Amino acid sequence: MAKRRREHEIGDRAVKIALSRAPDHWVHQEQNRDYGVDLKFEVFRDERHSGFEFGVQVRGTEKVKKSKKGDFISCAIEVENLVDHVDKRRYPIYLFHVDVVNAKTYWTFLQEHARELSRKWRWQKEVTIRLPVSQNLDDLEDFESHFNQHLEFMKELHPSSVEAALRRARNEYSSLDNRFELNVASTGEYLRLNFTPKEPVKLALKMSQQDAETLRRFEQRENSVEFNAEVSGSKLMEEMGIGRISLRRRPDTGFSIKIVGFESRRPVASIDLTETRVSGGTTEVRIETSESHPITVNGIWKLGSSSVPTTQWNCSLAKWNSHRILDLPHFDATLAFFRKLGDCDSVQTIITKDNVQLPSIPVPVPGQLTHIGHALEMLSKSRELAYHYKLNPPLDLDCDLSDIDVLHWLTFDRKRRHTSHIFFLDDDPSLALAAVDRKSLPNKSKRFECPGLRQVFSSLTFDLFGEPIELGPITLEYRDIETRLKEDASHIAKLREDQVLLEFVGGKRMTVEGYLDNLGKQPIDS
Incomplete structure (x- = not known):
């Protein structure tokens, strides 16, 4: 507690010293010392408002840490504050490092200084700032000459128009690695950057053993993973300071699935499910049908074995809820399939890719499908009524299959x-x-x-x-x-x-x- 009070005392003394060094044409704007900005000044020129302002983050010390040559001093600040200064502040932010013993104030321009830091600085809790000993408020003319340059820097860092910001980001990052196609979009306060490789790009990943195991699972079977790693092999990636990687597979949509119903081993009913997606890795493949179809098939196919795919299929009319009664997707094909399915004793799924078929093991027809068939018939009658009366109300399925009699x-x-x-x-x-x-x-x-x-x-x-x-x-x-x-x-x-x-x-x-x-x-x- 005593140490904490001592730090506050040093901080208060540092702020007073910094204010005492400010010339009259720096008008101090009173504000709460929060979010990394302890002081804020508006600059007057010829006794008029110039419209220019700058903020100051003040750090005080009783013992200045100098480099071996004595030309720099060091000061640690929170990364959270520096991120706000770089990404959110539209005016220059300076670090005033105050030697409270000798009443000397050193300064540096933080937004520009951030560009000189290691690419991994955003992933740290604190970052060390090096301030030139030559930059101190004893020479106010030097500070103010740099201030004009810093105003121009802020215009480039935060362009006044969205188009200018997009153009600047596109030019800056595209020049780092032309193997990537860059798409830049504005999301309000931030820019969203999407990099798409134009060709295969080899990258080196340095990661922990646990993250390496996560990547191995992705290679074998997972559809998406996230892990931490240091990326090298692309100046673009290195400049961006990539530390958190998200990998997602692009599913193969060239597959189709057919469900076949058998009566005494004789096929009597079938339905084709389009928009089937297949994704996976070297040991396991996952099969998923379109979410818009009331009939869905999910399965796992373990590669490198003689076993057939293990699939499960289900029908849920709830997917039609809120659809208009005459616009139910895949209704006619689903109704025709269930009308014939009532005579079947087993069903089988057949996966097709490039004219090659991979059938699953036939399984008994689930008993609950009787309720679905009954509901489909009722919906068919509803569609006839709607068509006859030129109505097309939204479907409201507020009951489950066990209560389908009161549909x-x-x-x-x-x-x-x-x-x-x-x-x-x-x-x-x-x-x-x-x-x-x-x-x-x-x-x-x-x-x-x-x-x-x-x-x-x-x-x-x-x-x-x-x-x-x-x-x-x-x-x-x-x-x-x-x-x-x-x-x-x-x-x-x-x-x-x-x-x-x-x-x-x-x-x-x-x-x-x-x-x-x-x-x-x-x-x-x-």
């Missing part, structure tokens, strides 16, 4: 409802609760298999993913429903004695016959 929601207008045998007592579209005319039931038992119930509407509102469609007259049939009768209906207002509550507890299917018959289509089984 479509029916909403009923209570005022225009007319029923012959059954009517609903709440608005739950899953049809969990209804009332039924006791006379329409085959018997009066508490539990039975009901062959079917029918409801007739003079009109019906169908909600097609947020777009209402008016239908009518409509007959709804509910087939093969397992039922339980509930005699206790006291909570239902004015329920007549010849009616009982009915709860649907088994699987349910619904057909909208009247409307689809007019379209010449088969009834929807949902």
Whole structure:
């Protein structure tokens, strides 16, 4: 703690000495001593504002560190501050190194001095600055003559226009190594530099054992890695001070994948997946299909072995969520494939490259694909409705495959409802609760298999993913429903004695016959 207080005392004394050396036409601007700038001055000329200003980072010491020849003194500053001075400050920043014992102030221009440092200075915590003994504030004329040069330097370091900055960066870096094509773009406060080799470029990497192992994994199987290394073999790379390297493979898109479904070893269904990407190294290759397709295949192929690729495929209709119903990518091919897949007992993926095929081992058809096929059929009916009514609403898949039976929601207008045998007592579209005319039931038992119930509407509102469609007259049939009768209906207002509550507890299917018959289509089984 005592050492800390001592450092603050020396720092305060150094600032006071530096201020005492400032001439009257350097007007000190009061500010917080932060971010590496302890003092800031505006320069007046002929008692007028010149518009020129400069900042000062002050370092004080009781014992000056001189070189052997005595022509330089040394001072350490934080790299974080120097980076800000070089990259962000638009005005000159000086280091004032103050000998508080002899009240002598030495100076150097930091932005220019940074160019003379080792190329690795940005990766350090501190950097040592060497200040010429000849540069001190005892000679103010010398400082001010250099100040004019430093203003010109700052114009070149931070051009006033984006075009000038891009031109300067392109010329500066392109001259270092013409084997690279340079692309420079502005990202606001910074410039983004992209270097693309025009030809194979040999570079030497010096790295730790751990980073060498990371690079080895990239050679064998990884698609992307990052590691630390010193780069040599290109003046451009050396000048940039590259220390962190990121490698990413460019995938080979010349592959295709076909999924084939078999019935008793006979191929009956197939679908081609375009935009397949293959990437990897010398021992392992990874296979990935397009993310836009609802069917995806991922696999690993270990090279140098007799084993076939290990692949897994999946279908997720969630990839169509928010797409407009008539613009679902790859819908027709996917629907046709799943219609035939229902008859298959096994599936196989076949990878093709330059007319060479590499098949995987056939595997049983996953059981959950039945739900997907059912959902695709419902979506097909939705597309027919949308096309007929000239609608194209966004698809809203807010249910998972286990709840695919409620993919479509029916909403009923209570005022225009007319029923012959059954009517609903709440608005739950899953049809969990209804009332039924006791006379329409085959018997009066508490539990039975009901062959079917029918409801007739003079009109019906169908909600097609947020777009209402008016239908009518409509007959709804509910087939093969397992039922339980509930005699206790006291909570239902004015329920007549010849009616009982009915709860649907088994699987349910619904057909909208009247409307689809007019379209010449088969009834929807949902």
